[in-house]
Amino acid sequence: MALTRIDWSDLPEATRTAVEKHTGTVLDSRTAAEGLNSAVALLLTTEGGEVFVKGLRRDYPRRWTQDMEWSIGPYVAGVAPRVLWRVEDDEWDLLGFEAVTGRHAAYEPGSPDLPLLLDTMRILARIPCPADVPVKTAESRWKPYLDDPGDLALLAGDRLLHTDYNPLNVLIADGRALLIDWAWPTRGAGWIDPACLVLRLIAGGHTAPHAERIVSELPTWQDAPIATLNAFAAASVRLWAEIADRDAVSWTERMADAAQQWASYRSSRDFLNFLR
Structure with missing residues (x-):
């Protein structure tokens, strides 16, 4: 079952601050409509360029999928967008990926x-x-x-x-x-x-x-x-x-x-x- 998507502004201030330590100031954000399995799916325009962010709440039963993507990312860089960073706090587990313009x-x-x-x-x-x-x-x-x-x-x-x-x-x-x-x-x-x-x-x-x-x-x-x-x-x-x-x-x-x-x-x- 698809998860309800939330926007960048809906994330806690502390979580957004942690993300911006990796990206620089977020200038704009767009929530992706496609996909089923992430509560957060954002294309962020930042001081450092664009980055795609996906994530789940820490207490979500299938949050282990974040562990899988983070661990396997370095091995599939030739066939997948590069995984760049991870933010984990008391509420959220977020992964930052190389932004890819495509369809x-x-x-x-x-x-x-x-x-x-x-x-x-x-x-x-x-x-x-x-x-x-x-x-x-x-x-x-x-x-x-x-x-x-x-x-x-x-x-x-x-x-x-x-x-x-x-x-x-x-x-x-x-x-x-x-x-x-x-x-x-x-x-x-x-x-x-x-x-x-x-x-x-x-x-x-x-x-x-x-x-x-x-x-x-x-x-x-x-x-x-x-x-x-x-x-x-x-x-x-x-x-x-x-x-x-x-x-x-x-x-x-x-x-x-x-x-x-x-x-x-x-x-x-x-x-x-x-x-x-």
Whole structure:
């Protein structure tokens, strides 16, 4: 469920003063309308230039996502806006990021943004998951949704994964695609990120076979065994059905439908392979 956004002027004076120690005097502010998971999402114009600030109240149950973004930031500077500073006080936990002028990606068929995103995913696929950041493993994240516990080994790997390819998490700027919102960094097999993108592409209007053709350009996808993808597609149906049941809004229902489309496609494809 989306959090209620607050403006710069709504933050406590002590919090604003702490921010200005990093930025200089704030001359103007704009509250972002997009996004779901931050109470603070501000573009600040300051004496030192522009900076993007996102944050949560200290007592918010999922404030740990701030820890994740702060810890993983230095490792993803090549594919994401740089994280610059952090302010933590009794009420708020705020992160300052390099401000990027751009727009959110479009995922519809024929979108020129998709090749840019694939280029970024190729770079990300070469980044090993840092050993000193306590990220979740793919095995722990998808274990509740797999039919066969023996499939857990198929998810294991040492790659750093983003996993949340909501188009709101992809900024198109200066001919590049940048990945934002690193709240769910994950350690696992490299093919998992392309698989997560397949679901988003189907939700964006692609057929399942077309979505797979798009990600087939990625070497990590090419490494994934058919049985592995089938198991992940089936697990995705359960995952997104659970999310849609818990929060039945249009985008979660689209994702649940996309997961069902993908699993059905992979099931029919598997059956055709068996007939051959």
